Amino acid sequence: METVRVLSVPQLLERAAVENPSKEAIYDLRRRITYGDLHKEVHQLASALVSLGIKQGDRVGVCLPNWLETVQLFFAISQIGAIVVPFNPKYRQHEVEHIIKNSGMRAIFVCEEIEKHIGLSFIRTSVDQIITVRFVKSGFFSLEQLMAYATDQSLPMVTIDPQHDLFCLLYTSGTTGAPKGVMITHRGIVQSGVAIADSLRCNQDDVFLICTPIFHVFGMACNLMSAVYSQAKMVLQERYSPREALRLIEKEKVTIHHAVPAMLHMELNVLNSESFDLSSLRAGMTGADVCPLETVKAIREKMGMTLCISFGTTETGSVTITPFEAEEDRIFETVGKALEGNEVKIVNERRETLPPGEIGEIACRGFGVMKGYYNMPEQTAEVLDEDGWYYTGDLGMMDEYGYIRFIGRKKELIIRGGYNIYPKEIETILQQHPVVFASAVVGLPDPVLGESVCAVIQPKEGVHITEADIIEFLRPLVADYKLPNKVVFVDQFPTTASGKIQKGKLKEMLKEY
Known part of the structure; x- marks a missing residue:
């Protein structure tokens, strides 16, 4: 357990490939691949990245949906010590321009959707290397061409310190102001995945439906890293559709279903008029937004799975979760208590700790808390103190047992x-x-x-x-x-x-x- 938590992201995949090479790892609706073959292809892709001149510390953009190639790039980029910069293909020109300039990325992998929105010529003015994935455009390198350069040669010796070295720059969704690059370490993303998997008692017999985007912390940590740690199978859904999600649960015998409240709500609406065999479902978690009480109850009744409620942010990963066998009132009325390895407190305007039962700002400290905002020291100092406490801007109340009741955004x-x-x-x-x-x-x-x-x-x-x-x-x-x-x-x-x-x-x- 403790040794897993200090693994780097590439070491987490290597562990799965060594212990379970023939186990199916991913089905992205186009191709199925085992952990052994996934590890082998990641190594080849890492070699191809080296041939592009990518080295430790370089930032590499990944602007792709939930594809097998996206997962491979996450692991290959990190294997050579470079830093992943994932972001939404639906972003428009001003958002992409800000992320490219702020991160200083050396290369970027893009899908056709970004070409339709803003055009690759625009990106070419700011990024050295643009590689197209699942489409070809004259004058631009494709992933297939890049892989042709791959060899089985040994990769450069790279030492990664999971505690301090960055796995990714994950840009906030920009609900207020320009997106900020959240610096997430290898330990932060790995231990977040481990903690969620352990909380939901996941193992290699589980099948994860990954319908939340893996360019978001929820999809990346709670789904992708949890599944790889568990050595479970992952079913990647490129574009979310509630009906398709339910069909995949039935067809692939999905056992773990993490989704945001809006997704669960839409699935319940489909189930009001259609039926699916969801008997394989075992557990799931929801977060990223408030989940209405009626939705939580209906999911547990109609879909037959244990639904745990979590609280977290891009800057922290998952902070709390309702225990797997928590009493109903805890599940319906709270977002749980601190995950193992995390600390949570409620503070007033002067950041003094408040007693149980009083409303204040939720502050947390632990494995998932960011190193800071990239190239934004002033903004970092506003929310992260010298003792490692991150002040979320969310209001909450803690009871005497450590359970947190979420009240809402402080700014709202x-x-x-x-x-x-x-x-x-x-x-x-x-x-x-x-x-x-x-x-x-x-x-x-x-x-x-x-x-x-x-x-x-x-x-x-x-x-x-x-x-x-x-x-x-x-x-x-x-x-x-x-x-x-x-x-x-x-x-x-x-x-x-x-x-x-x-x-x-x-x-x-x-x-x-």
Whole structure:
């Protein structure tokens, strides 16, 4: 156990290949590959990267969906001591430009989607080497051509210190301001995967459905690294579809299903009208956003799996989780307690520790906490202190047993006429309305009260609901000062790649209403 936690990312794969070479590792809906062959092809790809002149410490961009090649690149880049810079192929020009310039990447692997969005000629002005994956474009090197240069030669001797050396620069999803490059160590990403796998009692007989993007910390740590540590099989879903996810669970006998709340909610909607054999499902976890109580209950009942609730950020990885056999009220009402190797505390505005039962900012320290923001020392100092405590900007309350109740984002706190209003409280209640598909509550400027409360509702398809219906539903359930001043209905919310509602963009949208 302890020795696994200090392994580097390439050593984690080597361990699986040595102990279980013939075990199926990945099925990405195009190809199946064993751990032994995966390790061999990663070595060849690492050799090809060396032929490009990539060396230890260089940054290499990976702008790909959940493909086998993406996984191979993660391990090959790290094998030669270079640093992975993964990001969303759906990003637009200003986002890609910022990531390229901030990271100083030497090379980048791209899919056709990024070519359609912004064009490779734009990227060529800033990056030495552009390699296309699963498509060919005149004047650009393809992955197939690169692999032709690969040999079985020994790779340069590279020493990786898992505690301090970077595995990746993982850019925040940019819900506020420009994305920041979170520096994640080998130990941080490996131990996050180990801790989640151990919490869910994963082993080599498990089958993971990886439907969350692996360019995001949830998909990368909780899915990919957990699966490789467990030596389990991974089924990669390139583009998420709830119906396709359920079909894959049935067809591939999936046992582990990690997904964000929005995904689980959509799957439940499909299950209302269609049936699938989900008897193989054993466990899963959800995080990245608030999971409504009704969704948690329905998942456990309709999908028959133990669903654990986790809290974490890009800067920390998973911080807490509800224990596998926790009592129902713990699962329904908390995000669990600190994973082994993590510490959590609740602090006031002066960063003084608060006693159990009081609301304050969630702070954490442990294996997954970032080294800092890349080339951003001032922003790093704002959230990371000299003792290694990271201040999340999230509000929570801890009970006497260490369980954390998530209250909401500190920046999302609405102060209306001197009263503190926590959006999550109202959102949780709204999700219990029978025709509400998704909801968000935000504060809008008010010349008299300071802020007013606006509820934004995405109704379920084909149903009609009015502002009066929402207010009357909430009236007996919340204090009068928490009732929305305004209710807006939308067809769809702006979301990050992990399915989290982007409240900054939502507020911009509301200016049109």
